[in-house]
Amino acid sequence: MKGLELFTTVTYAHFLFLSFVLFALGVLGVLLRRNLIVVMMSVELMLNAVNLTFITFAKALNQLDGQIFVFFVMTIAAAEAAVGLAIVVAIFKRFREVNIRFFQFLKG
Amino acid sequence: MGADFLEVSLNALKLIFFFLMMVQMVPLLVWLERRGAGFIQDRLGPNRVGPFGLTQLLADAVKFLMKEEFIPQKAVKFLFYGAPIFALIPASLALCAIPFGPKFEIPAFSFWGRHWGPYEFILQGYEVGVGIVFILAAASLAVYSILMAGWGSGNKYSLLGAIRASSQIISYELALGLTIVAVVLIYGTFSLNEMVTLQRGPLSFEFFGKMVTIDFLPNWGIFYQPIGAFLFLAASFAESNRLPFDLPEGEAELVAGFHTEYGGFKMNLFFIGEYGHMIVASALLITFYFGGYELPFLTSQELLAIYQEAFGVGLTSSLLNALTHFAVFMFKIFIVLWIFIHVRWTLPRFRYDQLMELGWKTMLPWALGNLLLTALIYVASKTY
């Protein structure tokens, strides 16, 4: 598989590649962004990248367990977002700060 | 989208047709609303332009187009312009997933020296397997246009209105979702087309091992889900920001909600979006509870047979059949839309706290109860 065929035929590897790239972008967001809320969004992106791999493998292996796991991951992600944002907002209300560097003072 | 050029282009035309239909229904509805309001309030309403004032809205549209394109200083230009455009998308995506009529066939023919077809078309933008989920997903995007508008205007009243509107929409989405779960439970499918198919013929169901058939009633969902239908109607009022739930636009408190700063054609697009939601809601109500495009006592196959007897098997009869059902569906939709309009001019508006508490403390528990009851009766009647 080479040349133009790489673009005209879609393979599972394409999806995996895409999900790797998305994951890497999410990691970069986590590592580089300073706004805590954006960091949380980057985490969501990472989770989605993993979801994409799950779905790809579910299709490739013809097993629906992957889809169920995506379901679960979504639930966890939503729960994480709800609680995480609640914490961020609680801190923001008090300290007016969402910079991730600020949170290092919480290490105790 | 299709196997060959013709099918692809026909399908594309179909989609455009459905979208334009939605857009074109808006002036009609506004006219209906204003005339209706007039009659309800013992006035005449618009009656000067054209017969019965029917072309009034055409004139309005022209006026909208002529308006000055205006943008406030503090607005975020991208969001400010994006919001009204984006407002159209959820409604049109959802509308195109609703079946408006049965399938019709174009038999094979030769044209331009090659063979085409046969084709099978359906009076529906596109057929989605997980229809309801698709529509819910599309509808859940509607919040963004509101938030974009509210934030993009750079006006705190707009923002306040946007937050209130989106809070309201998501609150009622829960009750709506639960009601739909009960519907899904009854039909056992997500596909709207299948739902319509299942509602054909006289009312008949299996009840504790016996088949019960009631000939004088159609097999419509309303008879299985009476509470659900009412809850759905109420929730869709709130979802489409209609009175008595039009709090986001409460003039007294919020000037005009999230579109305070909007005017001219942008405002018109919001209008189209909102009426589009209304149309989608009524179409869904019809599809879930009132038999979709089907006639009450005559299934589409029977009607097709009648047509085929009269016009012979072929394009004519199947197209006629489809168009008849399209008309039936539109008729039903207009009845529901009239209910929307009528309610608007009958009931007073809620206060915001009442609205939210109604959503969370009344609608949600009722929808839950409805679901539990449905599930219990369903399982019990099928196992014993």
Added chain:
Amino acid sequence: MSSELLFSLLIFAPLVGFAFNGLLGKKLGGHLYPGVIASVASFISFVASVGLFQLVSEQPEQAKYLVIHAFDWMQVGTFRLPVQFLIDPLSSIMILVITGVGTLIHIFSIGYMAEDPGIAKYFSYLNFFLFNMLILVTGDSLPLLFVGWEGVGLCSYLLIGFWYEDHEKAEAGMKAFIVNRVGDAAFLLGMFVLYSHFGTLNLLELNSLAPKEAIWNWLDPITIGTLLLFVGVTGKSAQVPLYVWLPDAMAGPTPVSALIHAATMVTAGVYMMVRLSYLYTAAPYTMIVVAAIGLLTAVLAATMGIVQWDIKKVLAYSTVSQLGYMVFACGVGAFSAAFFHLVTHAFFKALMFLGAGSVIYGMHHQQDIREMGGLNKRMPLTYWTFMIGWLSIIGLPPFSGFFSKDEIKWFALASDRGGNWIFWGLAWVGSLLTTFYMTRLMAYTFWRDKKYSADHQPHESPWVMTVPLMILAFLAATGGFLGIPHAIAQILPGHPNHWLEHWLKPVISLPTIKQGITVEYEWLLMGLSVVGSFTVAMVTRYLYLNRIDLIDRTRERFEVIHKVWVHKYYVDAFYQKYFVENLVLSSRDLWRYVDVGVIDRLVNKIADVTKELGRGFAWLQSGNMQNYAFITIIGLIIFVLFLFKG
């Protein structure tokens, strides 16, 4: 109903009762609810065991058991430990006894513990005990049995120290616990030995794998394993030399003594040996040890029982003595007789303990028999039921004790697995001693003139306490008909066979009668026992009621022996001097030199090093989440690199 359902009822009813009383009992308030709930739970369990018994009896003769598989506990290599339960003739009788007697004792406790503030706790423990005991007797492998074994030990500890405000009582609980640990350690070792030899710990498999021929070898793993298990038995079933905890265990509430320290838990060791009868018969040296220890216990405990003044202590030594009989019976291979005695003993000893409880209750918690007397008038129901227990334990026909004890004595002589005249003689003497001290107890408690002060008017117990007494009295009176001796059966119309022996035949190893011992011997032994017991009872009664001076004089004459008996052969003192004190001393030395000198220094050093290291690495915990994430990512990269290898 399926066996699974019945079995879960059996097991979970007490567990639910335990949880309910333990969690909510105190909240409910009232002194009635916890008892009623616990009793109902126990009764449900009893009903379930009746059902299981029925199911077992419906099984075909070749496979007369039910196996209930719950789940797999663990699997380590080839060692697979399923949590599986076995209901066979043996355990079906056992669960009947446990739940039946247990229910009666629960009901009795409603009255006895009515005034206690910790009643909910009490009943939750009691239910939990039932649960563990049921696990013990139904578990189909030694580890599972051991789970129940430890569980009942825990409950016993909790219930002995139930009134933990009293320091002595709390210590009694600890003593029971610690002494049992010695036995349990040996039990575990025995399990290891058996597993390494047989490769399984399943009870049925162990029995079927046991060699058919006896192995006369002290160093054979079977001998060692069974001996080690037997050390566990001496702990749990209070045999010499580990019996010392049982008399102290009387610190607990009396119904507890009845249930745990007489009827059920202490018989667990006997049950275990009966369970592994084929294994034990394969190890004749073990059998000799078992028989000797059992007989020694039976006689020594009886002698100590003679000099006790506490009504419960007397019964406790009697229990130790009777347990000695059971163990002895196992030792001579008469497992069915041992089990028979286990059942009848459960009836009459529970009866007597509950009777004692009733007396204590009536006497306003007075336990010294010297302060009693003349209670037969004030507490007629208690008196008559106690009387049946007495008749039963001294072995007068047709009460149950006669049948079971006589069978043991018969096998003491006639078993081809080591029966002889010496065994029989000692057993006979032991039974006469039993008669003596039990009659003494009767005389002091009931027959003598009243000794209590006027402001301590004893009163009859309420019906929740007397009804269980009456039911148990009925059982103690008739329980013996489960196993009518062959000699008697031959002259009875219809020749009823020894039902229990017949019932147990599929699961346990039965002894054969020695050559040359005929039915006439059996009649002779029976006669000697009955006549001996009767005479001793009459003489004792006469002496204690009319010629108490003779008793006193005898005591003064044999002051030395008396002193030895009162001091329990100085066993406790011995332990105190050579184990406990040494332990304390050596612990102190250990603490002083090893702990402070070596370990503490080492630990401090490690702590210092860690602190230094921590200071060095502290920059890593900067609180900057992005750095943490970065470190995680580096870990991920390393993981990905590993993927390349595979």
Added chain:
Amino acid sequence: MPLPSVFFLAGFVTLFGFLLLFVASKIGEVVRDRVKSETYECGLPVEEKVDTKISIKFYLTAILFIIFDIEIIFLYPWAVSLKEFLAQGLGWYSLIGVGIFLLIFIFGLWWEIKSKALDWE
């Protein structure tokens, strides 16, 4: 899912809206005015700092919406395949399983109502 159709439609709608707005902006007469382009806040002078004191309730509503929304979504697969469960004789099993889930759901709702998290004073 007929993805091409969906994206075609979405694209068409966007284009449509964009074109209309473009045309409107070309046709309409534009009169720039400083006051007109100020933020309209009922004619009152605009306060510079938009220090929105918006009730925390809105945000709480959104959080609770997420949670309940997911719980409802979990019901969809069950509802749609209840017929299949019944056919396999798993009707009651699945109903009880979902019933427990719904009980937890109802308990959550009840708690929210009781703790006045849903009250708008």
Added chain:
Amino acid sequence: MVEALLFWFLALVTLFGAVAMLLVPNPIYAAMSLVVSMIGISGLFAFLGADFIAGVQVIVYAGAVLVLFVMVLMLFDLKSETQAFSKGLLSRIFKVASVGFLLGGLIGVMVLEFSWILPVFMQSSPQWTMTGVKKMAQLLFTEYMFIFQILGVLLLVVAVGAVALARSRGGTHERA
């Protein structure tokens, strides 16, 4: 060919959203870019035949989670982020380089495993979709029933915890 076009379109949309989220300084725009990315991923799910999951993806992520994000960002006016990225050129280079290394490693592993280079065929007939959903439901409510219940409890805990947190005034110490 249509499939390839569709895939590349979706992939570009997704990547565009993700990159925009990473680079746009204003968090509100970042959130909206993430919405675009989510919709793209949902499309990819649908491409892979998981239509129901695709719908749920939009409903949950775009319709609920990110609405919450956007709402919070708007409510608390968090747009005034002076510095979008963390400081330190060296550490930034180091981080980007290691992420690149990670990506390279992942792709390397995938390339070594040739079995994934198989063409994907889209299946989109409505009946096929519904069968897939029902199969998934069968699995979810039998094999994964316990996890499903646990998630119910988790959501309850989250609901309670979020309410408690939202009401708290934030922090336990006095403001330094």
